[in-house]
Amino acid sequence: MAKTPADDIPTRFDLNLVRAFVSIYETRSVTQAAERLNLTQPTISHALARLRVLYNDRLFSRGSAGLVPTAVAERLHEQLSVALMAIEGTLDSRASFQPLHSTRRFRIALSDIGSLFFTPPLLKRFQVEAPSIQAEFVQLNDTLLDELARGTLDLAIGNLPSLHTHTRNELLFRERYVCLLAHDHSCTDAVIDLDTFSRARHVMVTSPSSGHALIDGALAERGVQRRVVALVPQFSVLPSLVEDSDLVVVLPSRVAELFVSQRRLRMAELPVPIPDFEVRMHWHARQENASAHKWLRDEVRRSLSGL
Structure with a gap:
């Protein structure tokens, strides 16, 4: 041999x-x-x-x-x-994990939109429960499975159906899509009508985790096509683009609510139903019984499942 x-x-x-x-x-x-x-x-x-x-x-x-x-x-x-x-x-x-005294580094992969929405509550909780740990948040990428298997990544969080059969995972919450509009947009109804939606000027986020393929697929089944006038790589630029404009964005409701609380924006329901999606945390089976990792999963669950 x-x-x-x-x-x-x-x-x-x-x-x-x-x-x-x-x-x-x-x-x-x-x-x-x-x-x-x-x-x-x-x-x-x-x-x-x-x-x-x-x-x-x-x-x-x-x-x-x-x-x-x-x-x-x-x-x-x-x-x-x-x-x-x-x-x-x-x-x-x-070994028992002592969060108050640990200096361990945890790596968590999130999408752009996940970074905006998940990082603040997670860091707030970590500061209280484990003030000396280091949390490193990285972008979702094509090497998630390899990184989880090698142990260089602790968790991946998001709408990641391709990982379901390859990882241990847990549902954090279900999410739905809504429209984000300027506060003084000409459409004042709680539900944007189909004609207005079809004629509107749309901004689309092109990151792999944006869900635009799911959105366009559901719209196409009903014969609806968006008039996309701008494509951007990240969700973080949307509030400044949409505010004081006639632009429309389709995005997850929780992030829309966050943007509405910060800028002169408002939400409207879609004119056609689009399937909800699941936000899950994923980890490798080898980490299942590790005390530090169990602590991390518990804290993520407590921080995010109630959002």
């Missing part, structure tokens, strides 16, 4: 070296690896030096975008990241 890099691990191999290697590989930086592990940069540099001696390989070289792993490092990460996750999973399931 062919020998693998992991076969050369000494009997008394230090688990902290594994943690250091995996962190360097995933961050592509000694400095960021040290921050993730709450260690000093010299400590991580010393660990990397020991690893290079153990494997008789440079493991990483410097590149324009950070450290570049060698072929040996690539093969090592495939094996060690899985082993580390399994080992730490057994330790986490037995």
Whole structure:
């Protein structure tokens, strides 16, 4: 049988070296690896030096975008990241998590609209329950499953049906779409009529998590087509675009309510029914019984399910 890099691990191999290697590989930086592990940069540099001696390989070289792993490092990460996750999973399931004293970093993936709506209540709760933890919020992307599996991402939150069969997940709430209009828009009814909706000038958000495909699909089934005059990448620009204009935006009701509370805007119901959607939190099965992760899920549930 062919020998693998992991076969050369000494009997008394230090688990902290594994943690250091995996962190360097995933961050592509000694400095960021040290921050993730709450260690000093010299400590991580010393660990990397020991690893290079153990494997008789440079493991990483410097590149324009950070450290570049060698072929040996690539093969090592495939094996060690899985082993580390399994080992730490057994330790986490037995150890109690002390939120008041923890300095752990949690990474949570959100959409642009999720960042606007979810970040404030989550940070407010974390500040009370675990004031020393670090919460890192990142954008949803195409590598969510890999990041959840590697443990570099703790949770993904949003309308993410493609993840349902690949993750453990929990419903936080159901959401519906409404129209957002300027406060003095010519349409003054609580429900925008179909003719006005069809003739209106629409702004559409083009981010992958915006739901515009679901909206347009539901409208097309009823023979309705939006007159889109502007496409923008983020929800955060919508209030300033719609206020004092004749523009119309279709977006989730909770975010519309947030914008209405901040600017001279108002909501109107759609002229045709569009299916509701689910907002769920997703995590990897390996994290199911980890005490720190269970705490995080509980806090997210308490913070967001009642919004």
